[in-house]
Amino acid sequence: MSFGQRLNQARKTKNMSQEELASILGTKGPAIGRYERDEMKPSIEVASNMADILNVSLDWLTGRSPLQLDxxxxxxxxxxxxxxxxxxxxxxxxxxxxxxxxxxxxxxxx
Incomplete structure (x- = not known):
């Protein structure tokens, strides 16, 4: 599963829209869409913030771990x-x- 697919799954599990996640991160909704479509990769700082917000490990979000631990x-x-x-x-x-x-x-x- 790609970073974008994992991000999409984690965001939907939290019942959060792209716009809501973007607002918390201080960015715009379209950026989240580009991350989820794997058109763009976030910085490590942004990815780490995403993991914290979505209550998943950074290792899982980046594909380094097959386990999704909250x-x-x-x-x-x-x-x-x-x-x-x-x-x-x-x-x-x-x-x-x-x-x-x-x-x-x-x-x-x-």
Missing amino acids: QAMINRVSQLQQLSEQDKQHILYTLDAMLRDAKTRKAYSS
Whole structure:
């Protein structure tokens, strides 16, 4: 997926118009359209601001990461990294069990 496609997807996920995003960035709506059509590339500063506004990582927006993490998920991962190894293992064990349960429920509901 190109930068423009990712930008378009992230903007629409936030239910934001091109004009709204442009206004927050201090530019015009047509510039956002050109970014989304991959006719123009933003500076790193503008791309970073876009990522912050749209609550996605800059790595995802630029195609360096296949995962689209919102800011809440990034904050949780950061908090997890600050814990002791024992606490991390407890949380990851619980998370693994919850993910298995969710997959099982999904399989039975299909």
